[in-house]
Amino acid sequence: MSSLSIFSGITDQEKEHMFHCFSPVTKVFFEGETIMSYAHEIDKVGILLSGRAHLSCIDYEGRHSILEQLEKNDIFGEVFTLPLEDFQYFVAADSACDVLFIDYSQIIKRCSNACAEHSRLVNNLLQMTASKAQSMALHINILSRRTTRQKLLTYFEINALKTKEKYFPLPMSLSALADYISVDRSSMMRELRKMKEEGLIEDKTVDGKRYFCLARG
Secondary structure: OOOOOOOOOOOOOHHHHHHHHHHOOOEEEEOOOOOOOOOOOOOEEEEEEOOOEEEEOOOOOOOOOEEEEEOOOOEEEEEOOOOOOOOOOEEEOOOOEEEEEEEHHHHHOOOOOOOHHHHHHHHHHHHHHHHHHHHHHHHHHOOOOOOOHHHHHHHHHHHHHHOOOOOOOOOOOOOHHHOOOOOOHHHHHHHHHHHOOOEEEEEEEEEEEEEEOOHHH
């Protein structure tokens, strides 16, 4: 996601003024806890103030897929409609998280004072929605690849371009990566070993975090 947040361009004083209107609620979640379950009407927007989380889907056969990785300042909830009502969608914490919840109806209704900061917030929300659509398009690009290797290489190429670093961090566990690119974890691990043996990728672990590097031909 981009560095834009829903409060970009809004001062602390303006934010405090808006909070009197919005009456937001901040909650703490721990790793593995469900932050939000998508129901027919949730009327909430969640803003990840700290930590990491993910949006998942469980289909009617019980298959689990990770649709999106969420990081600081990312948003989720009512503003993003999800397809197929028979599927279960939920946001779960990958680490300890602080989440700010705001009623969606409070965001979209016109403030009686017509304050400029409210307009900026709505504009930020629209830009973040466009950014999220771009991220979803990149995810679809990964999923459209026919083989596990192609999916991995596409995922790595996207992350290398985002970070502009030789070694880029893997922002999730390997199990989560397998879910994200929709492949069997054991098959993915075998493919990663082959790719390292063939010199296509390198990896290292620093302070418990895994980094990958694409070989440049």
